[in-house]
Amino acid sequence: MGTLVEDFLASDDYSEATKISYRRILEKLIQVEDVAAFTASDLLNFVKNNVNGNEQQNTQRYVALCACRSFISWRYGQIHPALSARIKRVHPKRQRALSYEQLVELLASFDTSTAIGARDLAIVAIAIDTGLRRAELARLKFADIDLEHLKLQVIVKGGQWGTGIFSQQTAFYIEAWLTFRNPAPGVDTLFVSLRDNKDQGKELTGHGIKMIFRKWSKRLGFPFSPHDARRTFATVATLLGAPSKTLMVAGRWSNLEMVDRYTKNIAEDAIRPYLPLANIAKIKKSNP
Numbered sequence: 001m002g003t004l005v006e007d008f009l010a011s012d013d014y015s016e017a018t019k020i021s022y023r024r025i026l027e028k029l030i031q032v033e034d035v036a037a038f039t040a041s042d043l044l045n046f047v048k049n050n051v052n053g054n055e056q057q058n059t060q061r062y063v064a065l066c067a068c069r070s071f072i073s074w075r076y077g078q079i080h081p082a083l084s085a086r087i088k089r090v091h092p093k094r095q096r097a098l099s100y101e102q103l104v105e106l107l108a109s110f111d112t113s114t115a116i117g118a119r120d121l122a123i124v125a126i127a128i129d130t131g132l133r134r135a136e137l138a139r140l141k142f143a144d145i146d147l148e149h150l151k152l153q154v155i156v157k158g159g160q161w162g163t164g165i166f167s168q169q170t171a172f173y174i175e176a177w178l179t180f181r182n183p184a185p186g187v188d189t190l191f192v193s194l195r196d197n198k199d200q201g202k203e204l205t206g207h208g209i210k211m212i213f214r215k216w217s218k219r220l221g222f223p224f225s226p227h228d229a230r231r232t233f234a235t236v237a238t239l240l241g242a243p244s245k246t247l248m249v250a251g252r253w254s255n256l257e258m259v260d261r262y263t264k265n266i267a268e269d270a271i272r273p274y275l276p277l278a279n280i281a282k283i284k285k286s287n288p
Contacts, residue, residue: 022067040085097231115180122177130164131233134226234262
């Protein structure tokens with residue numbers, strides 16, 4: 001049975017994260033004897049009965065339905081009646097991003113005279129400047145960092161090469177980390193483990209990156225995850241005036257709708273510098 005699911009997942013270029021979420025529901029679907037005879041209503045009931053209810057219930061059910069529809073189409077053809085099943089996706093509530101004050105506090109919290117401090121500052125600087133995801137930060141190779149031209153290349157979500165642009169300040173942080181970096185033989189990732197055990201010098205995993213962010217959160221007293229860094233990249237760049245199209249390309253998003261989703265957490269107070277009456281003197285001066 002499991003082979004059928006693996007064959008399906010191998011039929012397209014799904015990311016590892018997508019495979020995990022799809023596999024979870026499809027292993028249940030293939031246990032149902034009459035999937036071939038499913039109606040749209042049957043498929044919706046199956047999804048609702050097999051996805052636990054919580055505050056992310058709608059998103060989880062939406063993903064589960066996408067997985068099932070794709071599998072059914074692959075297994076039984078593109079005119080199967082169950083493929084008309086739909087769940088309206090409710091966009092999630094406003095997600096976290098660092099405020100300017102929190103970002104300054106975070107950057108100032110690292111002791112760069114130590115290997116851990118230098119490494120962690122380089123990690124967060126790249127994350128904030130480029131919006132790389134945690135898996136992308138983990139797989140980033142030393143050879144794919146161009147300090148002269150302030151850019152990097154890495155395999156991104158979807159399995160394609162993506163480019164990230166970073167600042168001169170981030171380049172300084174990377175160079176500081178390189179004075180400490182001592183990878184184990186054969187390790188070519190930029191970031192390596194500094195744990196005093198058999199893992200020392202080995203590449204950091206995505207989970208390792210997540211745990212490092214969690215330690216910062218505990219130390220500073222506010223939550224901060226790798227994906228919060230991606231939202232902070234989008235939010236701060238927007239507040240600094242980056243055009244949406246430029247942000248879309250720089251963040252490696254496929255459309256402007258994704259940019260809008262990542263910048264929803266811009267606070268209402270961000271409008272203050274642009275309020276008409278706050279700028280009345282400038283308006284009068286430009287229109288004598």
